Amino acid sequence: xxxxxxxxxxxxxxxxxxxxxxxxxxxxxxxxxxxxxxxxxxxxxxxxxxxxxxxxxxxxxxxxxxxxxxxxxxxxxxxxxxxxxxxxxxxxxxxxxxxxxxxxxxxxxxxxxxxxxxxxxxxxxxxxxxxxxxxxxxxxxxxxxxxxxxxxxxxxxxxxxxxxxxxxxxxxxxxxxxxxxxxxxxxxxxxxxxxxxxxxxxxxxxxxxxxxxxxxxxxxxxxxxxxxxxxxxxxxxxxxxxxxxxxxxxxxxxxxxxxxxxxxxxxxxxxxxxxxxxxxxxxxxxxxxxxxxxxxxxxxxxxxxxxxxxxxxxxxxxxxxxxxxxxxxxxxxxxxxxxxxxxxxxxxxxxxxxxxxxxxxxxxxxxxxxxxxxxxxxxxxxxxxxxxxxxxxxxxxxxxxxxxxxxxxxxxxxxxxxxxxxxxxxxxxxxxxxxxxxxxxxxxxxxxxxxxxxxxxxxxxxxxxxxxxxxxxxxxxxxxxxxxxxxxxxxx
Amino acid sequence: xxxxxxxxxxxxxxxxxxxxxxxxxxxxxxxxxxxxxxxxxxxxxxxxxxxxxxxxxxxxxxxxxxxxxxxxxxxxxxxxxxxxxxxxxxxxxxxxxxxxxxxxxxxxxxxxxxxxxxxxxxxxxxxxxxxxxxxxxxxxxxxxxxxxxxxxxxxxxxxxxxxxxxxxxxxxxxxxxxxxxxxxxxxxxxxxxxxxxxxxxxxxxxxxxxxxxxxxxxxxxxxxxxxxxxxxxxxxxxxxxxxxxxxxxxx
Numbered sequence: 001x002x003x004x005x006x007x008x009x010x011x012x013x014x015x016x017x018x019x020x021x022x023x024x025x026x027x028x029x030x031x032x033x034x035x036x037x038x039x040x041x042x043x044x045x046x047x048x049x050x051x052x053x054x055x056x057x058x059x060x061x062x063x064x065x066x067x068x069x070x071x072x073x074x075x076x077x078x079x080x081x082x083x084x085x086x087x088x089x090x091x092x093x094x095x096x097x098x099x100x101x102x103x104x105x106x107x108x109x110x111x112x113x114x115x116x117x118x119x120x121x122x123x124x125x126x127x128x129x130x131x132x133x134x135x136x137x138x139x140x141x142x143x144x145x146x147x148x149x150x151x152x153x154x155x156x157x158x159x160x161x162x163x164x165x166x167x168x169x170x171x172x173x174x175x176x177x178x179x180x181x182x183x184x185x186x187x188x189x190x191x192x193x194x195x196x197x198x199x200x201x202x203x204x205x206x207x208x209x210x211x212x213x214x215x216x217x218x219x220x221x222x223x224x225x226x227x228x229x230x231x232x233x234x235x236x237x238x239x240x241x242x243x244x245x246x247x248x249x250x251x252x253x254x255x256x257x258x259x260x261x262x263x264x265x266x267x268x269x270x271x272x273x274x275x276x277x278x279x280x281x282x283x284x285x286x287x288x289x290x291x292x293x294x295x296x297x298x299x300x301x302x303x304x305x306x307x308x309x310x311x312x313x314x315x316x317x318x319x320x321x322x323x324x325x326x327x328x329x330x331x332x333x334x335x336x337x338x339x340x341x342x343x344x345x346x347x348x349x350x351x352x353x354x355x356x357x358x359x360x361x362x363x364x365x366x367x368x369x370x371x372x373x374x375x376x377x378x379x380x381x382x383x384x385x386x387x388x389x390x391x392x393x394x395x396x397x398x399x400x401x402x403x404x405x406x407x408x409x410x411x412x413x414x415x416x417x418x419x420x421x422x423x424x425x426x427x428x429x430x431x432x433x434x435x436x437x438x439x440x441x442x443x444x445x446x447x448x449x450x451x452x453x454x455x456x457x458x459x460x461x462x463x464x465x466x467x468x469x470x471x472x473x474x475x476x477x478x479x480x481x482x483x484x485x486x487x488x489x490x491x492x
Numbered sequence: 493x494x495x496x497x498x499x500x501x502x503x504x505x506x507x508x509x510x511x512x513x514x515x516x517x518x519x520x521x522x523x524x525x526x527x528x529x530x531x532x533x534x535x536x537x538x539x540x541x542x543x544x545x546x547x548x549x550x551x552x553x554x555x556x557x558x559x560x561x562x563x564x565x566x567x568x569x570x571x572x573x574x575x576x577x578x579x580x581x582x583x584x585x586x587x588x589x590x591x592x593x594x595x596x597x598x599x600x601x602x603x604x605x606x607x608x609x610x611x612x613x614x615x616x617x618x619x620x621x622x623x624x625x626x627x628x629x630x631x632x633x634x635x636x637x638x639x640x641x642x643x644x645x646x647x648x649x650x651x652x653x654x655x656x657x658x659x660x661x662x663x664x665x666x667x668x669x670x671x672x673x674x675x676x677x678x679x680x681x682x683x684x685x686x687x688x689x690x691x692x693x694x695x696x697x698x699x700x701x702x703x704x705x706x707x708x709x710x711x712x713x714x715x716x717x718x719x720x721x722x723x724x725x726x727x728x729x730x731x732x733x734x735x736x737x738x739x740x741x742x743x
Contacts, residue, residue: 098735211576214638215595215614219578220537220557247729259597259616260640261666261728269638273591273610274553274572283532283552287575290509291537291557336735 004088007046010069011055017063018042024055024064029414029426052407054416086337097337098246100410100420102237102329102374102396105341110348110477111380115490117471119458126458128451134461135159135447137391139228139368140297140321152297152321153368154227157186158447159385159462162439163326163372163395164210164232164301166192167217168245168254168266169333169410170399171427172199174419177402177435179203184440190393193232193243193268195257196222208299211288213242214268216258220291229288230299231281231320233272236330236373239303239344243268244334248413251422278314285319297321297368304328304350304373305343309357316363324393325350327373331396333420334411347373348387352485355388355467364467378449387485388467401442402435495545496520501527505551509533516542516561530570535563552589555582558599571608574601579621583707590632596623596642603627604708610634615667617641626704633658636723637681641666645700647715648672660684661723665730669723670697672715680723683730687722 011032024042025033032048033055035041046069056064073081089097119125126133140153162178175191176199182189183206190208191200195217200207204225211218212232223229234240245254245266255262275281285298300315301324302308308325315323327347332340351371358364371384372393384392400406403417410420418430454462457471465471473490474482482489498511508531515523521542528534528548535544539559546554546565555563556575568586572594579598587605595614598621606629613636615623623642628649635657636644646669648655654674661669662681670693675686689697694717705712 095733096735215576216616218557218576218595219597220539220559223537223557246735247732256618258640259618259621264640264665264728265731267638267663267731269614273613273637274575274594283572286505287533287536287553287556290505290533293513 002088002092004085004092005047006071007049007069008085009049009051010046010067011044011049012065012067013042013044014063014065015041017061019061019063021060023058023060027054027058027416029054029416029421029423030409030412050407050409051405052409052416053405098244098334098411099337099340099408100332100334101406101408102331103341104408107329107346109374110346110481110485111374111376111383113475113477114348114383114485114487115473115475116379116382116386116453116457117473118456123458126455126460128448128455131455131460133451133454133459134463135450137462139370139390141366143365152294154188154297156188156391158443159391159450160185160381160443160446161187161208161370161391161393162189162398163330163393164190164192164208164230165333165395165399166194166210166243166245167197167257168194168249168422170420171415171418171422171430172197172253173427173430173432174399174402174435175200176432177430177439178398179206180432180436181398181439181443182206184436185443187443188227190230191226193217194245194254194266196225197257201225210301211284212268213270213272214258214266216260216266216268223288223292223296226296228297228299228322229292230301230324231272231284231288232301233275233281234301234303234305234326235332236303236326236328236344236347237332238335238339239305239328240270241336241339242270246334246411246413248411249333249422254422278318281315281320282318289319299324299368299370301326303330303343304345304347306345308345308350309353312354312369313357313361313363316358316361316367320367322368322370322390323354324370324372325354326393327371329374330372332410347371347375347384349481349484351384351387351389352469352487356486359467378446378453381446382450382453382465383472385462385465386468386472387487388469390466397442398439401438402430403438493522494520495522495524497524497526499526500529500531500548503531505531505533509536512538512544516540528567532570535561555580558582568605573603574599574625577601577623585708587629593623593625593644596625597621598623601625602704602707603629604710605629606631608632610637612639612642612644612669613637615639615642615644617667624700626700628704628708628710630655631657634660634662634681636661636664636667636669638663639665639667639669639725643667643696643700644669645697645704645720646671647701647704649710649715655679661725663730664723664725665728666725668693670720671723672719673721675721675723683726684723685726687724689717689720689722693720693722 137159178189193212208228209226299322300320328344371389415421524545530551532551537557543562552570553572559578562581564583571589573592590608609632626645659681661684
């Protein structure tokens, strides 16, 4: 066996429990399980196992356990097993690795070093069970008069929208589930750069359509079908490089939607070739506004990078109505590993510096600020908003709600849960209504939690938390990071 | 048929487009824009069967997201002509700037003069929808970069010898490019190759050259289908080997 094929996981099957029903064999989309007739038992090819746990979930007798393969590489805390495996794979193939989901490296999380305030004695908290607490959020230009006849912005019922995931990267079923959930929740989902499937047009009022550098599926009616249009410049998981939908996922239907040959890699170039400057960006913003008769807000999505504040300032001046900033932990269907794991900055810092810069320049009210990239729970939502965001976008969390186990193999197109796949057999595994119900539940639970947080803070609306960094304290953060965040240390 | 005239002198792009849309909605079938001077997005997102004459110099993104109209420019045009256009026809009797026909999904663009960098990049194609671009003069570098479908023809009516453009059709994975004259292999980008023309190619070229010369009122004499070089994708998946795709997971 070649050294890079030493399995990472081990499939353990309890012979006393296994009834040889072979469900696991059919469920494993990675081909790691096989029924051996002669031995009358299920045998595994452990090196193909990705620990998606589909077999474990589907085994009627609970006979399967997946464990980490307890190989004992001579311990080395610097040349870790991961480092050694990465080298072996490249040494064998001569190629970079493609990976999925947000970075799995253990970078420090700033969210985990921020704490929220609470009212005690001198300022009364609000009881969310009895008193109304508002989560409605306005995405758009707030600087125009409230009496303006036709405000361009959008009102969403919760400060949480769904991030961009294209038809191609995820299944139509997963997109439908998100669209249904967005409609029920009174919020927005984003179809990413893969066109708008005819089945989704009825959900237009809850959809953001994307114009990215590959311009897949972009036409006049597409722009007009949605509630908002997003120009995608960058993505947190892969700042500075383009999109990549591996050919494995470009089926006949995807090829029709994107108008590219079947089986080709759908590649979006790193830059939009009509945008090399803020002036050019402004040109596309207004081209979209012209094509939609100035009836829809235009957002611009960028990855959080070193000079994000200045870029955001430029975007605010370009005529855009909102800025979406995606932190370095943001997910992806496919990205080169080295890019995902090494480029960009944390979303927490990006929100703070962008909010500061926009306030400093008197631009903050002109644009909505939507933060994404690693929002895991309602605590993260509250902290992101307190740092200065109007709303957050979640994607990975929504997929996890549907049943994704974060096996991080989206790029193979073999998602056993029917989420990140175009294989009709696998797609059929995702029940749209059930997936939508679970996503709705997640956001409802988070909403209740947000209200509880707001009540504890003595705030009657999410609006009162927006950019309210006085409500945050840092723990275990150095002085400079605290200064960047505009947050005091705990105890002060 | 009556021609509805719009004097664009002193109007900004918003006003020009508003006038065009109003006229089109009213059912005008033939518009004439006079004194056009750099207004952007002319006919942007315009839908329907209307003919628009442009006298002067339209600004960038002429016909962006356009869906159906027939636009004829009696002058030069800027960058982004026919950007992400869905259907229709744009005819430019002069030169055009960069990124002409970016991600075009259908329809035709004819340019009498020269074109800048990145002509016909990301051209799409599916079923009946096949975008076509014909340029009478020379083109800049990165012609047909990442092309996924459609047809680009570079006639080079005033030129002899080899084409000077570099990185031609880099990353091409669908569609065809025809260049009149010689092409040195080192001018081709990654994933592009020169190929022989088929009977169908000759037929298409003859039709396009005839139509182009009719529209541009120029002579097709001296242009022979035999002089064209055809550029095609080496494979429909040129970057297949770029990344190592493995199910071996790393902790």
